[in-house]
Amino acid sequence: MGTTLYAEVTAGRPPAPRESHPEQTWSPVGGRVAPKRVRELIETVSTTAKEYGYPQPASNDARISFDREAAKVIRGQLDLSWAEAGNRDLWSFLSLVVLPHVTMWRFGPGNKERWIATDLTRHTWARLWWQAVVFAGHEHVLAALSESDLNQLLERRSIGGDPRLVREMARAVIDLAANSPRRPVIRDVTARLRRYLAFLDVRALTDQQIQDLCRTLTNETVTRLATVRSRSSTDSNPDV
Secondary structure, three states: OHHHHHHHHHOOOOOOOOOOOOOOOOOOOOOOOOHHHHHHHHHHHHHHHHOOOOOOOOOHHHHHHHHHHHHHHHHHHOOOOHHHHOOHHHHHHHHHHHOHHHHHHHHOOOOHHHOOOOOOOOOOOHHHHHHHHHOOOOHHHHHOOOHHHHHHHHOOHHHHOOHHHHHHHHHHHHHHOOOOOHHHHHHHHHHHHHHHHOOOOHHHOOHHHHHHHHHHHHHHHHHHHHHHHHHHHHHHOOOO
């Protein structure tokens, strides 16, 4: 169903929200969502999108601000267990049937991963649900991160699957790299962390140990990058 509906989107079908689809299926276990709940989700997300410019084209800053607010809405409206949130058909149904109009406004039709949930870290709505879960109670940390930062943290499965690790790495980068270019810092430190994770099970660590690890690695990265910049500056000015 997802591939057919996405083909209709790319062919120019008006992305109108719907509460159901004739070919939808239900899980053999668990309850069924009432149409009223689906309508409430459509109305709430649509209202949130209008606050950031929908249906008119929006700036990048407005779209990111929408994501931050919509993450809270999606998590609040969808009462999901982690297992249920791993159901790719659920997220494809949201983007293609329930919220196609906002999905189109947010990302356009070009990127299939934003519509069909082949990769939950890239899907329009699945990624927002996980952001809300990871940063629950730490929304100020999420607000300080760019989309590029989140990609580095959440699209690396060994890091992004552990909320404690994501939060502490994000906090360390924000606090310790304030005077350093963020993009190279977060790329370098996540690479360092992934090398550590080949030999370390962070599930065995306390919160404090995870915090110490993330801050140590971030400090190493900041120091290394500063040294590289200093050497580069010296090499370009040999008379200094």
